[in-house]
Amino acid sequence: MSPLDIQSACTLNDGNRIPYLGLGVYASSTCTKACLTSFDEGYRHIDTAELYGNEAEVGVITFIQLPALLLDNCLPRSSIFVTSKVWDNKHTRQETLKAVSESLNCMQLEQIDLYLIHNPRSGPTGRHQAWLGLQDALREKKVKSIGVSNFTPAHIQNLMKSDGVTVKPAVNQIEFHPWNQQKTIVEYCKKEGIAMQAYSPLARGQRLGENSVISEVAKKHGKTPAQVLLRWILQHGVIAIPKSEDPGRIRENAAIYDFQLDDEDLSEIAKLDAGQDGNVGDWNPWEHE
Structure with a gap:
C-alpha cells in the first residue's frame, strides 16, 4: 500500500x-456536532443506517446547513462519502428499493454513495430479494455503490449464484x-475484489x-492504543x-498518518486473534445460514 493520509x-x-x-454514528446522541467536528479534522466519510435513527x-446538517455553518470553509457534496444500510425487516425487492428512497428523502440527497444490506439474518431468500432491490436502486442511480455487512464467503457465493444477480458487492x-x-x-473478499470495512475497529x-501488546506498541511509537x-486496520487495507x-477522540483517531507499524509490531498484534471469541458486538456472521 502506498503512503497514507487522511484523504486516502x-x-x-x-x-x-x-x-x-x-x-461511525451508531447510537450517536450528538450526531450533528460529531459530523462537523470530523469534517474540521479532515474526515470525508460518514457511516449511518436506517436503524440508527439519525439519517436526517x-x-x-451535513449537506444543507453545512455551508452556513462553515462559512468560507464549506464542503461540496461531492467531497463527502455517505453510507447507509437497509434493516432486515425490509428484505423484499420492493421494500428494499423503497427503503433506499426513504433514506434519500430523509437525508435530502439526490444519491447515496454506498448502501448496504445491514445483516444476513433474513436467510437466502431475503438476502436475494434485498440484493435485487439494491441492484434496482443502482440502476435508477439512487445509489452509487452497493454492498453487504456481516456476510460470510458462503453468503456472498450463494448470492452471486441467485437468479438475476449481476452485481458483485463492492x-x-x-x-x-x-x-x-x-x-x-x-x-x-480480498481475493474477490470486495473491499473490507471495519466496524467496532477499536x-x-x-x-x-x-492489553500489554497494544500498550507496548503504542509506547514504542509515541501513540495511543486507539491510534x-x-x-493496524489501515495497514491491512x-x-x-x-x-x-x-472532539478530542475524533481528533486523536485522525492522527494516524505520521507513523507506521513495522513487521515486529504486526507479528505481535497478529497473535491476539481470538476469532469469534474476540467479538465485542452482537453479530457472529457464521451463525446465519
Missing part, C-alpha cells in the same frame, strides 16, 4: 472511491480488530487499556469507521 481512498470494484477513514441529522462491512481478525472473510474500547488499532462523539 480505496478504489472499489465498480470504480468508485471510498475514504479509508470514516466516522447526517443529511440535513464492500463487506464486518467487525474487525486485533481480537477478531476474521481471516477467512478478509482473505476471501473493539468498543473494551480491551484498549488492558495503534486504527493504524481495510476501511475503518470508528465511532466517537468526543
